[in-house]
Amino acid sequence: MERTFSIVKPDAVKAGNTGAILSRIEKAGFRIVALRMRHLTRAEAEGFYHVHAARPFFGDLCTFMSSGPCVTMVLERDNAIAHLRDIMGATNPANAAAGTIRKDFAASIEANAIHGSDAPETAKFEIGYFFAGLETR
Numbered sequence: 151m152e153r154t155f156s157i158v159k160p161d162a163v164k165a166g167n168t169g170a171i172l173s174r175i176e177k178a179g180f181r182i183v184a185l186r187m188r189h190l191t192r193a194e195a196e197g198f199y200h201v202h203a204a205r206p207f208f209g210d211l212c213t214f215m216s217s218g219p220c221v222t223m224v225l226e227r228d229n230a231i232a233h234l235r236d237i238m239g240a241t242n243p244a245n246a247a248a249g250t251i252r253k254d255f256a257a258s259i260e261a262n263a264i265h266g267s268d269a270p271e272t273a274k275f276e277i278g279y280f281f282a283g284l285e286t287r
């Protein structure tokens with residue numbers, strides 16, 4: 151069993167797609183370990199995405215991520231990190247495969263409906279960032 155961290159991003163919450171996305175995640179065999187809706191402050195968004203601080207899109211990304219409520223969660227299944235990335239689809243929904251969450255719910259490369267950790271080290275950081283204590287089990 152492996153844990154990963156995910157966010158239903160503000161665009162998807164605003165569009166009323168939270169339930170549909172959670173349903174896809176559960177149907178894909180993930181157990182929801184922890185879940186909380188929150189409206190991130192800009193500082194929280196900046197800390198969460200600190201690895202992208204030098205990227206040209208960083209300012210807009212942090213504005214977007216703090217623009218409305220999002221749903222943060224810890225998910226568990228075998229091969230959770232890679233499997234969640236599979237069902238999310240490519241970062242740019244224009245390149246996302248049919249049947250993926252981003253293909254069906256994302257509007258743009260920025261407002262792309264869902265976040266998923268990309269590696270064990272980032273999953274550990276991201277779980278601990280929002281759900282202190284759950285990164286070690």
Ligand code: ATP
Nearest residue numbers: 202207211240241259260261262264265266267268
């Ligand atoms: P995430 O980390 O949110 O799961 P990802 O791993 O697919 O997405 P990253 O490269 O980590 O993609 O980028 C983080 C987020 O920054 C993207 O999900 C998207 O919201 C935004 N982003 C990435 N590239 C761009 C870009 N070229 N223009 C605008 N926003 C971008």
Ligand code: MG
Nearest residue numbers: 265266267268
């Ligand atoms: Mg990423």
